[in-house]
Amino acid sequence: xxxxxxxxxxxxxxxxxxxxxxxxxxxxxxxxxxxxxxxxxxxxxxxxxxxxxxxxxxxxxxxxxxxxxxxxxxxxxxxxxxxxxxxxxxxxxxxxxxxxxxxxxxxxxxxxxxxxxxxxxxxxxxxxxxxxxxxxxxxxxxxxxxxxxxxxxxxxxxxxxxxxxxxxxxxxxxxxxxxxxxxxxxxxxxxxxxxxxxxxxxxxxxxxxxxxxx
Amino acid sequence: xxxxxxxxxxxxxxxxxxxxxxxxxxxxxxxxxxxxxxxxxxxxxxxxxxxxxxxxxxxxxxxxxxxxxxxxxxxxxxxxxxxxxxxxxxxxxx
Numbered sequence: 001x002x003x004x005x006x007x008x009x010x011x012x013x014x015x016x017x018x019x020x021x022x023x024x025x026x027x028x029x030x031x032x033x034x035x036x037x038x039x040x041x042x043x044x045x046x047x048x049x050x051x052x053x054x055x056x057x058x059x060x061x062x063x064x065x066x067x068x069x070x071x072x073x074x075x076x077x078x079x080x081x082x083x084x085x086x087x088x089x090x091x092x093x094x095x096x097x098x099x100x101x102x103x104x105x106x107x108x109x110x111x112x113x114x115x116x117x118x119x120x121x122x123x124x125x126x127x128x129x130x131x132x133x134x135x136x137x138x139x140x141x142x143x144x145x146x147x148x149x150x151x152x153x154x155x156x157x158x159x160x161x162x163x164x165x166x167x168x169x170x171x172x173x174x175x176x177x178x179x180x181x182x183x184x185x186x187x188x189x190x191x192x193x194x195x196x197x198x199x200x201x202x203x204x205x206x207x208x209x210x211x212x213x214x
Numbered sequence: 215x216x217x218x219x220x221x222x223x224x225x226x227x228x229x230x231x232x233x234x235x236x237x238x239x240x241x242x243x244x245x246x247x248x249x250x251x252x253x254x255x256x257x258x259x260x261x262x263x264x265x266x267x268x269x270x271x272x273x274x275x276x277x278x279x280x281x282x283x284x285x286x287x288x289x290x291x292x293x294x295x296x297x298x299x300x301x302x303x304x305x306x307x308x
Contacts, residue, residue, distance in 0.1 A: 016304055020232045030250070092247075
């Protein structure tokens with residue numbers, strides 16, 4: 001399909017390869033959300049949310065458990081809204097498989113957490129005589145179950161190894177938290193959640209630096 | 215060794231092909247977003263897109279988004295193969 005026209009603005013091989021690499025990097029940055037920022041936001045959300053609930057459970061601060069749950073839910077909503085805005089913005093002006101995959105993946109999170117919200121209310125009504133920490137423990141374990149599964153499924157969709165490891169680690173921590181009981185669960189996720197997200201952020205950053213260096 | 219593909223071997227078209235190849239053959243990108251990525255003027259970009267389209271390397275699809283017309287650009291399988299060959303030839307030249 002080559003045309004017979006003479007090369008214009010001809011470039012030497014080394015400069016051509018550098019231009020290809022630079023454009024690939026700029027394009028990748030423009031069409032996908034900044035995952036490092038996204039994971040860092042979630043690291044902060046887990047630290048604040050689960051840290052607050054752990055502090056309340058241990059009576060380190062003068063806040064009721066219900067109030068800490070409410071603040072935790074507020075932090076969750078802010079983090080979800082921020083993630084959604086980042087995802088939607090990056091997918092704008094792009095058509096094709098990735099847009100559909102991103103939209104369906106986003107809807108899966110919404111569906112999962114809408115179910116968790118309804119489950120929370122139902123469980124709280126059913127176990128109204130149980131300690132609040134126990135109810136909160138079970139609700140959060142279901143939320144983390146959704147998180148773990150969606151990260152692992154997302155890894156299959158987006159071919160992202162770091163995402164799969166993140167999901168698998170969340171699943172392992174969830175099992176540990178369920179075996180450990182309510183108090184340990186909050187401590188595990190106040191520390192383990194941010195550590196996992198920051199590790200994923202660093203891994204993603206390192207991978208993108210490696211791609212840029214190639 | 216075969217001559218480097220003159221359609222691709224020009225700075226502006228090389229960058230267009232790199233951007234569209236990064237997206238892949240099953241994706242397309244709106245003209246303004248591609249222009250933003252490549253920091254090229256609309257006129258200059260249009261000229262090079264036409265040359266790549268004439269060679270069968272890219273497609274330009276006109277759609278209506280909301281009430282406004284929009285142009286989406288994507289790489290064709292022929293374009294992917296040509297770009298792949300071009301990159302291999304570059305590597306051999308080093």
